[in-house]
Amino acid sequence: MGIQVVWLKRDLRVDDHPALARAARAGPVLALHVYEPALLESPEFDPSHLVFVNECLAEVADELTARGARLTVRTG
Numbered sequence: 001m002g003i004q005v006v007w008l009k010r011d012l013r014v015d016d017h018p019a020l021a022r023a024a025r026a027g028p029v030l031a032l033h034v035y036e037p038a039l040l041e042s043p044e045f046d047p048s049h050l051v052f053v054n055e056c057l058a059e060v061a062d063e064l065t066a067r068g069a070r071l072t073v074r075t076g
Contacts, residue, residue, distance in 0.1 A: 008033045008071070012056035014063040024069075031064055033057055035075040 004023035008031055011017060023029045039045060061071040 003028050003030050005030045005032055008060065012053065012060055014060055014067070029069050031060070031069060031071045033060075033071060033073045035073070037075065 004026050006017075006020050006023045006029060008020075011019075012033070014020060020029065020031065040050070057071065057073065064071050
């Protein structure tokens with residue numbers, strides 16, 4: 001089987017994440033978060049949002065590492 005890609009867009013958690021659990025049952029998982037420039041440059045976006053997202057991503061990365069997986073983060 002191939003790699004299961006799970007895009008962590010807004011649901012930045014590991015526990016009780018239906019798509020992540022389903023992917024893990026199917027095979028190796030690539031957990032992916034993509035910073036979206038359009039969102040980051042939006043007038044409604046506040047820098048505190050980025051701080052919060054980064055804190056959540058750090059927790060997700062730690063939890064995935066503890067489970068033998070990793071988080072991939074990209075911009076695009």
